[in-house]
Amino acid sequence: MGAPRRDVRRDPAPEVRTFWAALPTEGRWLLSTVAIQTLGRGLTLPFTLIYLHEVRGFELGLSGTLMALIAVVGFLVTGPGGAMVDRYGARAVLLVGLAAMIVGNLTLAFATTPAVAAAALVLVGFNFGVSWPAFNALIAAVVSGELRQQYFGINFALVNLGIGVGGVVGGLLADVDRPGTFTAIFVGDAVTGLVPLALLLAPLRHVHGRASAPEDGSTPAAVGYLAILGQPAVRWLTLLTFVATFIGYGQHEAGFPGFARQAAEVSTRTVGLAFAVNTVVIVVLQFSVLNRIKRHLRTRVMVVMAFIWALAWGLLGAAGIVPGSSLAIAGVLAYMAVFALGETLLQPTVPAMANDLATDHTRGRYNAITAAAFQGGAIAGPVVAGFLLQHDLAAVYIAIMVAGCVAIAAMALALERHVPASANGGGEVRSPTTEVV
Known part of the structure; x- marks a missing residue:
């Protein structure tokens, strides 16, 4: 009789538990709220253009241009944002970005003119540009080695879960014949930003994400x-x-x-x-x-x-x-x-x-x-x-x-x-x- 066939199927549950147990406390805090944080983004992501054009009555071309502000502003501030992360720490930059996002979404929820909408979307784009390098740097500050690659992968899955669920909820709520429903989803996006804000101000207040000074007292040379x-x-x-x-x-x-x-x-x-x-x-x-x-x-x-x-x-x-x-x-x-x-x-x-x-x-x-x-x-x-x-x-x-x-x-x-x-x-x-x- 030949050797028994090995079942190549593996139960991922023990490996998930092993991964979770290997995470430092700070890593668990960061990962445990990712889906909630991104649910708000999912609420508004598919419907912003519809909101600007069909609810606020802006021309379609103007609405598209306003939407582009998010990507353009994000691109422009990414470089300065990365430098600020190295100088002031990832946590400080994230706090500024989150505050901009919350104000931006609250402003957009009640924007009735293109100028106000543009100001709101600039704030949202600012958050997008500075928070990405800051969040990745914060992860790298608390998770190292092979665990870091696993963390980035699982974080990505949770981001997709949050956005996906948010999109479904937003689709059920949003109705162009009831403008208040769009106001509600943008306010909801702003409210979900309070979750990471509270996280950084309370249990993660000691995680600044900035490299400590060398023990010999020397200052690292600036690298551009x-x-x-x-x-x-x-x-x-x-x-x-x-x-x-x-x-x-x-x-x-x-x-x-x-x-x-x-x-x-x-x-x-x-x-x-x-x-x-x-x-x-x-x-x-x-x-x-x-x-x-x-x-x-x-x-x-x-x-x-x-x-x-x-x-x-x-x-x-x-x-x-x-x-x-x-x-x-x-x-x-x-x-x-x-x-x-x-x-x-x-x-x-x-x-x-x-x-x-x-x-x-x-x-x-x-x-x-x-x-x-x-x-x-x-x-x-x-x-x-x-x-x-x-x-x-x-x-x-x-x-x-x-x-x-x-x-x-x-x-x-x-x-x-x-x-x-x-x-x-x-x-x-x-x-x-x-x-x-």
């Missing part, structure tokens, strides 16, 4: 963005992040919905369902994926992600060949499911690598560079998609997306030649010296 970008590993990682965002998240607001409606000719209900599928796949698979990529080179994980995304874009392209059919619907839904699998590979690796490349005194700036690359891709993606789809170049659009995936794989292999093993998951990762308590 140009010096950081002078490192080949940082340049390749930044370029990879930009392209990944351009062909990924940059297409979610314009490219994917536009192709699904115009080329695949599916209903808006199918488009909404596709986003729900994306959220479910990420939430269900993220922890299992994290266990499978342990101790694998992060650059090789990025290569696998690139080919998974190429498959996803191929599925969406196939949906355009049979427009309006059940196969088109299946192709659109399959695209989002496969794309989500790739996301579970990307999100734990890029921020973990960026923070492992950084020193404790430059962590804010490293995270700001990654955030700026992401925001740049998110700005460029809809512009290119809109141009191609407007000129009926759907096939060219898909070809560019697939070519971008191939480029990501090539960039990941180029990055591998420059990144140290400690930042690529191939060696021991330096423990942070940041003073937490």
Whole structure:
């Protein structure tokens, strides 16, 4: 009799408990409220443009321009925000960003003129730009080693869960014939910001996220963005992040919905369902994926992600060949499911690598560079998609997306030649010296 077959299925529950037990108290606090914090963002994210145009009566073009303020302001303040994180600490910057977000959403809830709406969206964009590098730096300050990669992955799943649930709740509440419902969801977004604010002011008030001074009394030399970008590993990682965002998240607001409606000719209900599928796949698979990529080179994980995304874009392209059919619907839904699998590979690796490349005194700036690359891709993606789809170049659009995936794989292999093993998951990762308590 041969050896019994080993059951390859693993119960993730014990591993989840092991991960939770390994987290420091500060890490548990940060992770335990992520879904609640992002639920407010989900309440308003899909409905801001509808609110500005259909409820407040702004012209569609003006409404789109106002929406762009979030990304543009976020991009502009990311660099200064990263420098402030290194100078004043991640906690202080997060507190300022959260205060701006709360005021911005409360203002937007009652905005009746474009000028007031613009001021509100500038505040929201400011928070988006400074909070991203600050939050990642705060995570890196309290979680180190392999645990850090797991943390970033699980945090991403919880963010998607919060936004997904918020989107469903917002969809049930929002009604263009009852303007008060939109006021309510923006106020709700502001209220959820009180959760992380309370967290930082009470149980995490001692976690400043700023590197402690060296024991010998010396002051670390200031390192600027140009010096950081002078490192080949940082340049390749930044370029990879930009392209990944351009062909990924940059297409979610314009490219994917536009192709699904115009080329695949599916209903808006199918488009909404596709986003729900994306959220479910990420939430269900993220922890299992994290266990499978342990101790694998992060650059090789990025290569696998690139080919998974190429498959996803191929599925969406196939949906355009049979427009309006059940196969088109299946192709659109399959695209989002496969794309989500790739996301579970990307999100734990890029921020973990960026923070492992950084020193404790430059962590804010490293995270700001990654955030700026992401925001740049998110700005460029809809512009290119809109141009191609407007000129009926759907096939060219898909070809560019697939070519971008191939480029990501090539960039990941180029990055591998420059990144140290400690930042690529191939060696021991330096423990942070940041003073937490």
